[in-house]
Amino acid sequence: MSAELLALVHREARLLDDWKLDDWLALFAPDGVYWLPIEEGSDPVRVASIIYDDVQLMAIRVEQLMRQNRISQTPRSETIHFITNVEVESEDGDTAVVRYNLLISELRSGDWRQNGLGQIRQHPGRVRLEAVRSDGEWKIREKRLLLLARQQPLEGLSYLL
């Protein structure tokens, strides 16, 4: 296991949990993709996904969340990303694929007695992270998160997973 790759996996999760989303965005390569499929193995240009973003769409989400007072994130979601079963599937010079299991716990607190608040929501899933090294630094070419409940109605995904 490359320590650098493991550090990338942990850093990506921590930046999300810390709401440092501009820094999170900077982890992606210019041709980076953030993909949450609905149907595993589908062509994301032809079949719906929960999210299939290039860097520009990710930047749009980050801008809305960080600086535009999105009402569905007022109050904000707090998340904890739990990472386990990490494996480097391949590492070949400047490209690598890492797989791990992920559990995201999410809570919007605020006045927790109101509908939609005060409930810890759990999102287990599997991640395939494709990384590329440029100028000695690992970047994310694709984060593919396959949520366990991807085919069911999901609630309140107005933040980044």
Next chain:
Amino acid sequence: MNAPFSPPAGSVDGLVRESANEFKVATAAYRDPEIFRREMDVLFGRGWVYLAHESEVAAPGDYKSCWIGRQPVILARDDKGELNAFYNACPHRGTTLCRSEHGHVRAFVCPYHAWTFDLSGKLVGIADRGRYPDDFPMEDKKLHRIARLTNFCGLIFGALSDDVPAFEEYLGPAAKHVDLWLGRALGGRYRAGTPHRYLYRGNWKFQCENVLDGYHANPVHGSAYRTIRQFPQRFPGADSSRAITGVRTLGEARGYTNGHGMLGAGAALETGNIPEDVKQRYRAALVERHGEETAQQIVNNRHLLVFPNVCIMDNNIRVIQPIAHDLTEIYSYPMFLEGVEPEINAARLGDVQARVGTAGVVNLDDIEIFNSNQTAISAPGLEYITLSRGLGKEEVRNDGERIGHHSDETPQRAFWRAWQERLSAAENA
């Protein structure tokens, strides 16, 4: 958390109140489980409800598991190419036949005792048939069909009761909006894709009202609009097309006698990300088929709510599925066009996914409002909400169509008038 004051004593009459200067709806209509039960019985159990687009069951053997209100129904295409809709229940011991959302089968085989039904619902196999009486009645052991099924321009609606008008009569003059929607396909067909699915903890009618609400856009979606303005390379024109404060003056809102409604922006939605040459060829083909004026109407942003719970939108069909009085699921089917350049379909999918999908930058802010509405309407003193914008100022046509400003509550009033009429008629029958 629920109502600290009593629901109306048994009757649904008077939940919607209309006078010359105000139109009010009792909050009980959103928060009372008994009223929800009646809605399921009357609006969903005795009226037309959307099941699927025909492309979801395109080939013989294709089926979809649908819900009419709280009733599971199988929609299947048989070997002759005919569509059939059955209750999803084995007539032997009552087991659910189909457990998948959709699929392809040669026959329906009950998982309990393997009774087997063909795609037209006929019972074609009983394991160890000889142990039943020789004259055991088989005819009523077929799958039980729902009362009515219709395919209107590829949109399949069903009814659990025979006591419904012809679908064309039910839709009435709102049908012209379906025609305009079909115009986008350049004479080709639509194909429904895998839906985006999400839920919220509020009444289903909040979403029905909201798809026809031109008044809320800037307050609720200001964050999305302000964001998109900053990406003119992705959304050309987005920086100048919208005022982020105030009320939109362009466009219109229409209401119809059976509760249908239409919100039209009077301009095309800026989906972005279509190469300019592809966009121009598509537009030229539209103009060639329909002329400049109709072509513009076709591409103008338009939401058509077919009462009670399906909304035909520019690039998707949104099904609003009531689960409980305070829980609603949404299925948003991206609608692809057959025979157009692939970039058009990629942009249609990209639009509905990023804007109004499971993690959309626009629709989740609506959901936030519905959740908070459900909390707020339990307040004592808030026995009624008001839907009076444009009241008395809208154009009323002879066929019952009403036309108001884009921000008027014209379509919401049409919805609630039909809602009250149907529930009261059932109660007083």
